[in-house]
Amino acid sequence: MTSAAPTALPVYISALSKYYGAFRAVDDVSFEIAAGEFLTLLGPSGSGKTTLLMMLAGFARPNAGSVRLGDREVIHLPPHKRDIGMVFQNYALFPHMSVGENIAYPLKLRSVGRAEREERVRRVLDLVQLSGYAERRITELSGGQRQRIALARAIVFEPRILLMDEPLSALDKQLRETMQIEIRRLHDRLGMTTISVTHDQREALTMSDRVAVFSRGRLAQVATPSDLYEKPANRFIADFIGESSFIPVRRTPEGLVYGDQLLRLADAGDGAQADPLLMLRPERLSIVRPGQVACDEKRNVFSGLAQSVVFQGESLLIEVRLDPGDVVLVRQSNRAGEAANRPGAGERVDLVLDRPDARIVSAEG
Ligand code: ATP
Numbered sequence: 001m002t003s004a005a006p007t008a009l010p011v012y013i014s015a016l017s018k019y020y021g022a023f024r025a026v027d028d029v030s031f032e033i034a035a036g037e038f039l040t041l042l043g044p045s046g047s048g049k050t051t052l053l054m055m056l057a058g059f060a061r062p063n064a065g066s067v068r069l070g071d072r073e074v075i076h077l078p079p080h081k082r083d084i085g086m087v088f089q090n091y092a093l094f095p096h097m098s099v100g101e102n103i104a105y106p107l108k109l110r111s112v113g114r115a116e117r118e119e120r121v122r123r124v125l126d127l128v129q130l131s132g133y134a135e136r137r138i139t140e141l142s143g144g145q146r147q148r149i150a151l152a153r154a155i156v157f158e159p160r161i162l163l164m165d166e167p168l169s170a171l172d173k174q175l176r177e178t179m180q181i182e183i184r185r186l187h188d189r190l191g192m193t194t195i196s197v198t199h200d201q202r203e204a205l206t207m208s209d210r211v212a213v214f215s216r217g218r219l220a221q222v223a224t225p226s227d228l229y230e231k232p233a234n235r236f237i238a239d240f241i242g243e244s245s246f247i248p249v250r251r252t253p254e255g256l257v258y259g260d261q262l263l264r265l266a267d268a269g270d271g272a273q274a275d276p277l278l279m280l281r282p283e284r285l286s287i288v289r290p291g292q293v294a295c296d297e298k299r300n301v302f303s304g305l306a307q308s309v310v311f312q313g314e315s316l317l318i319e320v321r322l323d324p325g326d327v328v329l330v331r332q333s334n335r336a337g338e339a340a341n342r343p344g345a346g347e348r349v350d351l352v353l354d355r356p357d358a359r360i361v362s363a364e365g
Contacts, residue, residue: 008035008193009070009160011056016065018051025051026062027217038187038194039222040204043214044240049197050165052214056195057163058082069161080109085154085192087164092150093138099125099149100134106157124152127186144175151183155190162187164196168203180206201241205229213237231267234362238279245328246277249360256360259324264300264355275363282331284357287318287341290348300353304328306343316342320349 011033018026026048033039041049054060056067058079067074074082085106093102103124104117112120125131128148138146147167154162167183168176184207187194198204204211205225212222221233232238235246249256249263256263258278287306295301304322311334318330330351332338343349 007158007160008191010035011161011193011195012066012068013052013056014066014068016052016055016067017063018048018055018060019063024217026055029065029217029219031212031219031222033193033195034209035193036191038184038196038207038209040208040211041195041197041214042201042204042211042240043199043220045199047214048217049199049214053163053165053195053197056161057084057086083160085157085159085162087147087150087154087162087167093146093153095138097138098134099130099136099138099141102138102149103134103153103156106153110157112157120156124156127155127189128152129182143171144179147171147179148182151186155186155192160192162192162194164194166197166199169198169200176203177206183207205241213240231359232279232361234364235277235279238361243282243329243331245280245282245326246361246363247280247322247324247326247328249276249278251276258302259322261295261300261302263358264295264297265358265360266356267359273360273362273364276360277363279359279361280328280353281357282317282329283315283333284353285328285330286352287320287330287332287343288350288352289341290350293350293352298355300355300358302351302353304349304351306345306347306349308345309342318343320351322351 014030016026016029017024029052041052043049051060055062058074058077062075069082094105100121103121107117107120121134125133128151130145130148141149168179171179180203196207208225210222210224211228213220213228215236221228221237228237228241232241238244247258249258254262256265256276263278290303293299293301302322304320307319307321307327310317313334315334316332318332319327320330321327332342
């Protein structure tokens with residue numbers, strides 16, 4: 001985690017709910033964001049991310065719950081009294097104003113004098129690497145430049161908290177990836193608490209200290225990117241973050257069993273779990289010829305039939321039907337060394353899963 005700027009504030013969200021009639025857009029959500037942390041709200045369309053962000057900003061009124069910025073309850077404060085900078089997905093810049101006038105706008109609202117306004121605009125333009133653009137018209141800028149101006153306008157008054165709603169969704173893939181790194185760098189330099197919304201899991205993993213995943217208005221899990229990937233709380237998270245196949249396993253007195261095979265597991269999951277599943281990340285399975293590797297304390301070996309092999313450039317995706325009948329995906333890197341183990345469709349294969357990569361998740365969620 002980055003060190004917080006002296007002025008950065010923690011955010012405490014407690015039992016926050018927003019209903020539209022009987023529909024719960026945000027349903028009893030509680031978590032904390034540390035001072036200076038970069039946290040992303042991630043989830044499928046309609047899961048309540050924007051509604052939550054709007055409640056933090058003060059544009060939507062919750063039905064219940066509390067939002068504290070530091071030690072201040074802000075639930076009854078209007079947006080401009082919350083000391084929050086905001087960047088929206090469609091930039092929301094004023095087209096009739098120049099770049100400089102756009103950026104100076106929040107300073108004018110706060111009655112900052114002209115000389116200081118000009119100085120701060122110059123400094124923030126340096127920061128977003130658009131020095132010398134103050135006189136330009138908004139219509140003369142590219143999408144990425146507009147996004148940087150929107151960011152400059154959101155941070156020019158040095159808010160203690162920055163909120164961003166899908167800030168990069170209008171940009172093409174390459175620019176989006178560059179901007180992800182740039183925004184993260186800017187956050188690290190300024191150290192403000194930042195909360196961003198996205199439905200792009202790669203963007204969330206790239207930019208964030210922690211990610212809060214939402215499902216149907218509820219917080220499903222909040223964790224670091226690597227914990228979300230390695231230790232998903234349930235099948236929904238495992239499915240949403242990265243690729244995964246799942247096979248049903250049974251509890252027996254000896255341990256968890258797939259077909260008639262006792263599993264060697266890194267994590268047997270919560271003992272009370274109903275419907276345990278073995279999570280199989282495609283890149284963690286390796287393909288070998290039948291009988292080439294034996295099961296032991298350190299690894300699991302599953303036998304099956306290769307069904308299809310799809311070339312995807314840097315890797316190949318191979319579909320295998322395991323003998324008990326479940327179909328799983330295996331990703332094999334496209335290296336010459338791996339080609340010897342590459343099956344054709346219809347060939348028998350063994351799949352090797354090392355014990356540390358064998359994790360159980362619950363079907364619930
Ligand atoms: P997306 O990724 O598509 O932007 P989201 O996770 O940000 O989705 P929200 O915009 O927070 O989702 O919406 C959550 C749910 O609340 C959705 O089902 C939406 O239809 C509903 N909703 C949002 N605003 C209203 C409203 N003013 N009246 C009724 N329902 C609403």
